[in-house]
Amino acid sequence: MTHSAIENHRVVAGPTVRFESLLATLGITCEGEKSGSASSDFGLSQEAFTLVEAEGRLELRPPGEAENSGISAHFPPDRFVGKGSKSILVRAFGKKANVIFDLTAGLGGDAYRLARSGHQVFASERDSAIYALLISGWERDRELGNVDLEVSKRLEFSQEEGARVLDQIDQADIGVYLDPMYPRPRRHKALPKRELQVLRQLLGDDEDDAAVLLELARLRAARVVVKRPHRAPPLLPDVSFALSTKLVRLDVYVNPDLMQAASS
Numbered sequence: 001m002t003h004s005a006i007e008n009h010r011v012v013a014g015p016t017v018r019f020e021s022l023l024a025t026l027g028i029t030c031e032g033e034k035s036g037s038a039s040s041d042f043g044l045s046q047e048a049f050t051l052v053e054a055e056g057r058l059e060l061r062p063p064g065e066a067e068n069s070g071i072s073a074h075f076p077p078d079r080f081v082g083k084g085s086k087s088i089l090v091r092a093f094g095k096k097a098n099v100i101f102d103l104t105a106g107l108g109g110d111a112y113r114l115a116r117s118g119h120q121v122f123a124s125e126r127d128s129a130i131y132a133l134l135i136s137g138w139e140r141d142r143e144l145g146n147v148d149l150e151v152s153k154r155l156e157f158s159q160e161e162g163a164r165v166l167d168q169i170d171q172a173d174i175g176v177y178l179d180p181m182y183p184r185p186r187r188h189k190a191l192p193k194r195e196l197q198v199l200r201q202l203l204g205d206d207e208d209d210a211a212v213l214l215e216l217a218r219l220r221a222a223r224v225v226v227k228r229p230h231r232a233p234p235l236l237p238d239v240s241f242a243l244s245t246k247l248v249r250l251d252v253y254v255n256p257d258l259m260q261a262a263s264s
């Protein structure tokens with residue numbers, strides 16, 4: 001697991017002893033006293049997103065909502081998810097256990113599902129605040145015994161830009177998964193509505209960026225799977241095949257040269 005500081009001016013953290021060093025490594029400033037006081041009492045900026053420790057994990061609260069409950073990462077994530085999108089995600093990568101790089105980890109739900117279905121998953125998230133949520137939820141649920149040990153062995157999170165991860169890959173026959181943010185509101189089964197609203201408020205959309213990442217991934221991976229809203233066009237043409245539910249489509253790009261390279 002690697003943590004690195006990527007500049008983040010819009011997020012501050014409330015008092016926390018447990019996550020102080022994680023947040024320092026990520027370059028997120030802790031404000032207020034190290035007491036158990038409510039976040040509204042310690043003078044956090046109303047213009048910034050706030051990371052608050054709650055029940056042993058970090059929560060992210062949008063500006064002006066420091067007193068409301070925020071979003072956080074939970075493992076396993078399934079209480080939020082419709083069955084349809086879960087099974088098409090697993091089907092999109094095929095039955096053979098494989099190494100998959102999830103380059104848009106977010107709150108880790110899809111990465112967890114892929115690891116649970118038998119794949120070895122390396123999931124990376126570039127945003128420091130989202131990564132702080134992800135890793136604090138992952139550590140907390142492992143500590144509480146909520147995570148199956150075998151799944152835990154198959155899943156690794158890091159804070160990294162997806163293109164950098166791709167640069168470091170030297171194996172053939174790998175899978176890449178991309179679930180970028182979309183420019184307009186969409187209904188999305190991987191994350192519940194509140195999570196998506198807050199993510200969009202913090203991050204905006206990364207569609208152009210995602211198309212570039214997909215170009216790179218197609219050169220490196222035997223199979224790339226991209227999650228799209230049902231009615232949105234593919235990020236790039238030449239989709240090999242697609243799997244759909246009513247709300248979500250998975251576009252699958254197969255690179256036969258890399259599959260052959262791996263088996264020869």
Ligand SMILES: C[S@@+](CC[C@H](N)C(=O)[O-])C[C@H]1O[C@@H](n2cnc3c(N)ncnc32)[C@H](O)[C@@H]1O
Nearest residue numbers: 104105106107108109110125126127161162179
């Ligand atoms: C829609 S969310 C992913 C949700 C995720 N599939 C889940 O199950 O929680 C998209 C995430 O990808 C991250 N992201 C987008 N582009 C990225 C890139 N190039 N490298 C790393 N992370 C990226 C964003 O910061 C955001 O947290």
